[in-house]
Amino acid sequence: MGIAAQLIINGIIAGGIYALVALGYTMVYGILRFINFAHGEVFMLGAYLGWVFNILLGVNVIVAGVLAMLGCAVAGFVIDKIAYKPLRGRGMLPPLITAIGISLFLQALAILIFGAQIRTFRTGEVVRGITIPFIDAIITKIQIVIIIVSVALMVALHFYIKYTKTGKAMRAVADNYEVASIVGINPNKVISYVFIIGSALAAAGGILVGMEQNLTPTMGVSIGIKSFTAAVVGGIGNIYGAVLGGFMIGLIENIGIWFIPSGYKDAIAFAVLLFFLLFKPTGIFGVKKGEEVSV
Amino acid sequence: MLEFFASNYALNLLILICIYVILSVSLNLIIGYSGMLNLGHAAFFGIGAYASALLALAGYPYWICFIAAVFFAGLGGAMIAYPSLKLRGDYLAIATLGFGEIARAVMKNWVSLTRGPLGLPGIPKISFFGLTLTTKFQFFIFALIIAILVVLFVSKIVKSPFGRVLRAIREDEIAAQAIGKNIKKYKVIVVITGAACAGIAGSLFAHHITFIDPTTFTLMETILIVCMVVLGGVASIRGSVIGATILVLLPEPLRFLGLPTSMAAALRVMIYAALLILLMIYKPNGIFGEWRFRHAKSKEAL
Numbered sequence: 001m002g003i004a005a006q007l008i009i010n011g012i013i014a015g016g017i018y019a020l021v022a023l024g025y026t027m028v029y030g031i032l033r034f035i036n037f038a039h040g041e042v043f044m045l046g047a048y049l050g051w052v053f054n055i056l057l058g059v060n061v062i063v064a065g066v067l068a069m070l071g072c073a074v075a076g077f078v079i080d081k082i083a084y085k086p087l088r089g090r091g092m093l094p095p096l097i098t099a100i101g102i103s104l105f106l107q108a109l110a111i112l113i114f115g116a117q118i119r120t121f122r123t124g125e126v127v128r129g130i131t132i133p134f135i136d137a138i139i140t141k142i143q144i145v146i147i148i149v150s151v152a153l154m155v156a157l158h159f160y161i162k163y164t165k166t167g168k169a170m171r172a173v174a175d176n177y178e179v180a181s182i183v184g185i186n187p188n189k190v191i192s193y194v195f196i197i198g199s200a201l202a203a204a205g206g207i208l209v210g211m212e213q214n215l216t217p218t219m220g221v222s223i224g225i226k227s228f229t230a231a232v233v234g235g236i237g238n239i240y241g242a243v244l245g246g247f248m249i250g251l252i253e254n255i256g257i258w259f260i261p262s263g264y265k266d267a268i269a270f271a272v273l274l275f276f277l278l279f280k281p282t283g284i285f286g287v288k289k290g291e292e293v294s295v
Numbered sequence: 296m297l298e299f300f301a302s303n304y305a306l307n308l309l310i311l312i313c314i315y316v317i318l319s320v321s322l323n324l325i326i327g328y329s330g331m332l333n334l335g336h337a338a339f340f341g342i343g344a345y346a347s348a349l350l351a352l353a354g355y356p357y358w359i360c361f362i363a364a365v366f367f368a369g370l371g372g373a374m375i376a377y378p379s380l381k382l383r384g385d386y387l388a389i390a391t392l393g394f395g396e397i398a399r400a401v402m403k404n405w406v407s408l409t410r411g412p413l414g415l416p417g418i419p420k421i422s423f424f425g426l427t428l429t430t431k432f433q434f435f436i437f438a439l440i441i442a443i444l445v446v447l448f449v450s451k452i453v454k455s456p457f458g459r460v461l462r463a464i465r466e467d468e469i470a471a472q473a474i475g476k477n478i479k480k481y482k483v484i485v486v487i488t489g490a491a492c493a494g495i496a497g498s499l500f501a502h503h504i505t506f507i508d509p510t511t512f513t514l515m516e517t518i519l520i521v522c523m524v525v526l527g528g529v530a531s532i533r534g535s536v537i538g539a540t541i542l543v544l545l546p547e548p549l550r551f552l553g554l555p556t557s558m559a560a561a562l563r564v565m566i567y568a569a570l571l572i573l574l575m576i577y578k579p580n581g582i583f584g585e586w587r588f589r590h591a592k593s594k595e596a597l
């Protein structure tokens with residue numbers, strides 16, 4: 001029981017992070033039909049900004065987190081305006097290649113600014129786990145914070161999308177770009193909001209991971225791919241699918257290392273990704289749009 | 296001047312140019328002429344390198360290693376051929392990226408075969424028919440001949456009726472199908488051919504550097520090759536040759552700035568990335584490109 005419960009707990013913790021990052025992928029894809037490859041690097045940027053505010057400038061960790069989210073929101077907005085907006089209407093591949101360029105650029109920038117050495121939020125205190133009664137699994141305080149914050153942000157996003165005017169506009173533009181423009185919604189404004197919110201969520205994920213693990217300039221790469229996988233599994237374009245997919249990938253990956261060598265842990269997500277792309281490209285909740293699969 | 300070209304430094308660069316010309320030309324066959332964005336090219340490069348190195352270390356003659364590199368890389372190509380039939384656009388890109396990362400995970404974790412992260416050192420020099428390539432200059436001549444043969448082979452393909460069908464598929468799959476072309480067959484052949492050519496480059500690379508490990512065959516390597524293709528011009532063989540040459544030489548002056556290795560590497564990546572973004576925004580068809588990267592079904596994209 002102990003090991004199984006532990007793996008499930010680990011899966012849920014990882015899944016919460018994947019879900020947060022997957023939301024950004026899925027919201028952008030829902031409107032622009034474009035994989036924002038640089039999203040994983042926004043996650044990394046969030047972790048480093050949090051580190052700068054918290055460790056370097058000595059701001060309280062919660063305030064530092066909020067500031068990092070704001071910083072990433074601005075970054076997401078600027079990236080869209082500079083790199084993606086000029087390419088709209090030029091087909092599928094140019095924005096994708098540009099996004100890869102942005103992603104590498106941000107990674108290299110992080111190496112130049114912060115160095116390749118490992119940074120950490122931890123201040124030397126020993127992180128002690130709490131044993132959960134009955135199921136014999138260990139969880140740390142930070143991990144509890146990860147679960148609570150990520151779920152809270154998802155719930156907040158749900159209410160935002162469902163009840164606010166901007167949220168409604170987002171759904172309208174995702175549903176039908178032209179008709180939404182006709183009824184007076186400014187799609188460019190909506191797209192900016194999508195990048196701002198998606199980037200802030202990714203930053204939150206980055207800080208949460210940063211509090212538990214070390215920061216490296218390439219930390220966004222594998223999280224990015226796994227979260228993208230989560231978005232595909234859940235049905236890309238659907239925010240509830242992204243949440244479900246995030247937790248699914250977290251669980252599959254952590255339970256998977258019970259059966260195969262842990263060196264292949266990162267490859268599990270890719271295998272799931274390939275499986276879904278080939279056999280169920282619309283994911284669990286997705287609607288077929290006819291773009292991704294050839295006849 | 297002549298002395299400079301005979302120096303080991305210059306010869307190393309020239310050999311690398313030959314290797315990257317093979318890689319970029321073969322990737323252009325897949326991306327440019329067939330419109331499939333393949334982000335797993337470094338995996339074929341790596342498979343070729345490992346196949347060739349392992350057989351050479353086991354004592355087999357070079358021509359067997361070479362054939363094995365081509366064969367196994369082609370086999371890798373066959374594995375992504377199926378996804379290329381089912382997926383298109385960015386979904387294919389992400390699927391091939393996944394393939395590349397899985398291939399690298401295997402290189403890293405199949406320790407009994409590849410020695411994992413330790414890599415394979417001491418890969419022997421190339422020798423065939425009793426002739427051993429001992430100096431860098433001899434190796435360069437060999438690599439140059441192979442590169443020229445690959446370039447001629449690929450340009451032959453794209454100029455043939457076969458190549459015209461590829462372009463037809465790229466522009467409009469349904470129209471190509473309507474005139475009776477078996478698009479699946481064409482796609483499979485082109486992916487396997489491109490992958491096999493990358494395997495050749497892998498074999499040259501392994502025997503040139505004499506040490507390989509999984510860190511060489513990352514997504515970054517694929518991106519670098521994509522950069523070469525895009526810079527030279529999508530669907531231009533001449534462009535790919537020039538693109539590869541420019542991008543191998545471009546970061547060289549950074550060596551003389553005397554930066555620490557990790558900084559220099561990051562700066563190099565930054566230059567490539569910035570170049571890629573600027574090219575996409577201001578000159579998406581590259582130096583010689585005939586095709587603007589417009590997807591046949593781009594109407595829906597905004």
